[in-house]
Amino acid sequence: MIHEFNLALLAKQLWRLVQFPDSLVARVLKGRYYKLTSPLRVNSATCPSYVWTSISAARKLLLLGIRQKIHSGYEVKVWEDPWIPTIPARPAVPVAPVMHPNMRVSDLIDQIGKDWDVGLLENYVNPKDIPLIRSLAISSSHRRDTFCWSYTRNGQYSVKSGYWVAQNLLKTAEAQEILEPIITKLQAFAWKLKAPTKICHLIWQLLTGHVAVTRNLARLTHAIIECPPALQAWTLSTTPTSPEVFPLPSVYANMDYLFWRKNSIIEPEQDRDPFPWIIWYIWKARNDKLFKGIDRDPLELVRYAESECQAWFAANDVAQPMVQETNIENPQVISLGNICLLDGSWTTSANFSGLGWVWMDNTGNTQLMGMKNLPRRESALHSEVEALRWAMENMLQHSTCQRFGTDCKELIAMLDDPHAWPSFATELERIETLRICFPEFSITHESPLNPSHIIEHEEGQRPVIWDYENCAIPQYIK
Structure with missing residues (x-):
């Protein structure tokens, strides 16, 4: 753990070198170790310092999640740098043996x-990479190309996300295939159990080996599963037991059985499984015996665990809220004033992203609306940014409205502090250029667009802007 945390801290330093290349420390290290290249590329150095050797050790970790964000494309090598938006990011794949090894991304831009x-993409790049490339926005300026991090929503590297990558993705192939994914999945599911947090915490401790028992992990299985009182309690419970299935010498195999496999034999009544409570009270009975000399009856223990389980579920049952009937034929439209509401649509399986906006006047009547498809963007948030940009362009052309509404709080956060969202640097730069034309620009958090309020008249009675460019089927809002 300490090793992975140390790597995550070192990766933070490497992240700052690539994200802030004009800082003093970056210029000093560049002059000494990577004059004509990048700190992300492996470079041979004569007698490197301890500091540089340590920072270089985090290169593999950072490359698992870092991606270059295209602005001008002049500094990004097509066949060497990680700029294709996959996880982890990678260079582009050529359609044939590389004929131009030093080609820059700017060479692929009109x-x-x-x-x-x-045309150039089809000539040089593998067809499977072309949709991924076309999903990337391009800046209209000649700004330096930057970087973003794939394991946070805003694209900023954090030590917490780096530590997760070091623990889960930086292991050797053998460890990943044999041990880590199974244990990680078990540990994660322990927190998803329908049980009190204290019980989930105990089960998580059993899986991580952090419970205070005398010596080792084998004692955990014995204390909770295999000792005679515990074994008798499991036999008396509703959990199916079998010498070849459960219990077993491995705590991981036992938890795997309790979490998933036993439900294929017998499903708990109304999904109210008492096994977490049985584990909890077996553990308490073990401590009572060890520290107080008190023996607990296994049958009494099981019955008490089952009753506590039912009481917990009964206390957590929430009455269903009553749904009031509404008159769909005459929907009530709440006036928000002169405003342009916008929204974006994005799914992992679709080849297109959908954009939509509607301009409403002070009385709440819809004056104009637009719908558009475009090649699928990188994420749902990218679609929201594109929706705002398109709405702003149309308001400049068709109205004097300078107030916008969105149901995406992250979009508002981006506009408040664009430098904190490097994953969206290119898109936000285009928004900032448009904002110059909106001296009273404002954006607020509003409810999602409601099609029943917008399309309330017959077709032909409301002006609509359709944009069929690069679209197969116009897609309406979410």
């Missing part, structure tokens, strides 16, 4: 139209 040159 510098006049500021968009990807589809």
Whole structure:
């Protein structure tokens, strides 16, 4: 654990070197160790310092989650740098043996139209990579290309996310295949059990080996599963037992059985499984015997655990809220004032992202709305940003509205502090350029767009902007 945490801290330093290349420490290290290249590339150095050797040790960790964010593309090598939006990010795959090894991403951009040159992409890049590349936005300026981190929503590296990557993704292939995924899945599921937090914590401790028993993990299985009183309690419970299935010498195999496999033999009544409470009271009975000399009757223990289970579920049952009937034919529209509401649509399986906006006047009447498809963006948040940009462009052209509404709180956070969201640097730069034309620009958090309020008249009675560019089927809002 200490090793992984140390790597996560060192990766933070490496992240700062690539994200802030003009800082004093970055310029000093660049002059000494990577004059003509990047700190992310493996470089041979003569007599490197202890500091540089330590920072370099975190390179593999950072490469598992870092990706270059394209602005101008002049500094990113197509076949070497991690810029394709996969996890982890990687270089582009050529359609044939590389003919131009030093090709830059800027060479694939139409510098006049500021968009990807589809012809060049088809000539040089593997067809499977082209949709991924076209999902990337391009800046209209010549800003330096930056970096973003794939394991946080805003794209900023954090030690917490780096520590998770070090623990789960930086292990050797053998450890990943044999041990880590199984234990990690068990540990994660322990917190999803329908039981009090103290019981989930105890089960998590059993899986991590952190329970205070005399010597080792084998004693855990004996204390909770295999000792005679515990074994008798499990036999008296509703949990199916068998010498070849449960209990077993491995605590992981036993938990795997209790979590998932036993339900294929007998499902708990109304999904109220008492086994977490049985584990809890077996553990308490073991402590009573060890420290107080009190013997607990296994049958009494099981009955008490089952009754506590039922009482907990009864206390946590929440009455279903009553749904009031509404008149769909005459929906009530709450006036929000002169505002443009916007929304984005995105799914992992679709090839397109959907954008939509509606401009409403002071009386709450819809004056204009627009719907559009475009090649699928990187994420749902990217679609929200694109929806705002398109809405702003249309308000400039068709109205004087400078107030916008969105149901995406993250979008508002981006506009308040764009530098804290490097994953969206290119998209936010385009928004900032548009904001110059909105001296009274504001954006607020509003309820999602309701199609029943928008499409309330017959077709043809409301002006609609359709944009069929690069679209197969116009897709409406979420």
